[in-house]
Amino acid sequence: MKAGTAPASSSTVHVVISMHLKEYTGSGNEIDIDAVSTLESLAKALDDRFPGISHRFLDDQGNVRRYVNIFVDGEDIREKQGTHTDLSGAREIVILPSVAGG
Amino acid sequence: MNKSSKGARKEGETLLMVGTKKGAFLFRSKDGRRTWKASGPFFKGIQVFHMTYDRRTGALLAAVNSYQWGPTVAISHDMGKTWKNCTNPPRFPKESGLSVQQVWHVEPGLEDRPDEIYLGVEPACLFVSHDSGESWDVDASMMNHSTRSKWSPGNGGLCLHTILSDRRDHDKLHVGISAVGTLYTENNGGSWDFQNKHVLADFFPEAEKYPEYGQCVHKIVRRSDRPNTLFQQNHCGVFRSDDNGRDWKNITNNLPSRFGFPIAIDSGPSPRVYVAPLEGDFARIPKDGRFSVWASDNSGKEWFPLNRGIPKVSYYDVLREGLKSDGLDPSGIYFGTTTGQLYSSRNRGESWSSVSDALPPVFSVEASAA
Numbered sequence: 025m026k027a028g029t030a031p032a033s034s035s036t037v038h039v040v041i042s043m044h045l046k047e048y049t050g051s052g053n054e055i056d057i058d059a060v061s062t063l064e065s066l067a068k069a070l071d072d073r074f075p076g077i078s079h080r081f082l083d084d085q086g087n088v089r090r091y092v093n094i095f096v097d098g099e100d101i102r103e104k105q106g107t108h109t110d111l112s113g114a115r116e117i118v119i120l121p122s123v124a125g126g
Numbered sequence: 127m128n129k130s131s132k133g134a135r136k137e138g139e140t141l142l143m144v145g146t147k148k149g150a151f152l153f154r155s156k157d158g159r160r161t162w163k164a165s166g167p168f169f170k171g172i173q174v175f176h177m178t179y180d181r182r183t184g185a186l187l188a189a190v191n192s193y194q195w196g197p198t199v200a201i202s203h204d205m206g207k208t209w210k211n212c213t214n215p216p217r218f219p220k221e222s223g224l225s226v227q228q229v230w231h232v233e234p235g236l237e238d239r240p241d242e243i244y245l246g247v248e249p250a251c252l253f254v255s256h257d258s259g260e261s262w263d264v265d266a267s268m269m270n271h272s273t274r275s276k277w278s279p280g281n282g283g284l285c286l287h288t289i290l291s292d293r294r295d296h297d298k299l300h301v302g303i304s305a306v307g308t309l310y311t312e313n314n315g316g317s318w319d320f321q322n323k324h325v326l327a328d329f330f331p332e333a334e335k336y337p338e339y340g341q342c343v344h345k346i347v348r349r350s351d352r353p354n355t356l357f358q359q360n361h362c363g364v365f366r367s368d369d370n371g372r373d374w375k376n377i378t379n380n381l382p383s384r385f386g387f388p389i390a391i392d393s394g395p396s397p398r399v400y401v402a403p404l405e406g407d408f409a410r411i412p413k414d415g416r417f418s419v420w421a422s423d424n425s426g427k428e429w430f431p432l433n434r435g436i437p438k439v440s441y442y443d444v445l446r447e448g449l450k451s452d453g454l455d456p457s458g459i460y461f462g463t464t465t466g467q468l469y470s471s472r473n474r475g476e477s478w479s480s481v482s483d484a485l486p487p488v489f490s491v492e493a494s495a496a
Contacts (some may be wrong), residue, residue, distance in 0.1 A: 044195065047211060076211060076214060079198070079215045079217065080192075080195040080196060081369075083196065083310065084219075084220070085221075085224075085225050087225070091196070
């Protein structure tokens, strides 16, 4: 959990979205939304708030884009069950572009 | 969507829109194409495959491909000062199993359908917007084409890169797909037929060199005064059709190479056709290291080089969207290179001047005159 960020209640989840997507979020890139259980429902909730945003981190088939990382309480969902990761009970979801060195 | 005229194009102004590997740039000339004022980069650091101007609305439209955030179409109503991504970007339906990988070419529709815009994507398909680019519908007939499973990508990917409307009938449309060939619809995308007769594909075995489809078309243009005449630069030569694409004739003739990517045509009663030959198939650099635009004034019977003002040593590559005319009289012609040079000519290519020598690698050039 980011320092200074109030923890979401069990009925909500705190979502942090990359500032690269500020065209969609404006200055509100950290929001609390009603708790969600799937990536699909997260995408829908975010699209309701920021129309079109889910397409930037999910492809047409609902897969996470190759160079985007989604962390659930600090853990990359690729290290969990990927797009089938259960988001129930998550306190914080962070959506960031990946960074490759070289 | 805000359609204010703030920053609108001025009467008599010529626009040059340049898509690059690291963003898009706009060049504006108010003095008869003598000097250019640049703005950009828009979408800094992000690939812009194509940017064009919609005369009907005064909007700039950009096909934007982010490594991280995927493809989208962006719209500006103030000449690039501000941009807005479309709300419902092009997406294949889930049951198709397909995902849009790149957006390649955005094409405003005809005057009688002012909100219609076409989009070519990879994997190859046509999308249509009926609300000035805010949302996009897949062309189901092309998505479900009976031969799709046999379509193979060219080196640049399985991309739909050319969209040619027909001013005589808004339901008629040609598209070009690498490496599938030319497809044609007479019912606004309700069904698609191949139009590749006598177009060579000699990367296939001997018996299959003129297949129904599988041709590597690089770009197609239409002659405005005789709209049944089409020209295409293909992997295997330059071709002309005089019957709206039903049959094609090889017009490579005296070009130094059959290979190249772009083809352009200017307007007027005796239009000039322009190509940019490269040593093919594999070197893909100008012959003897000197880049020339080659042109024909007799529909491809003979070709001649246009290189006054271009350095004698010029290992330039120009991609399929990188050579365009502006439709003025005399025609302006422009090209952008993969090494960042942008050239213009105000006299149909008889002489060239540098507009910029230090852009990121240029993917596309589009010109629009008032």
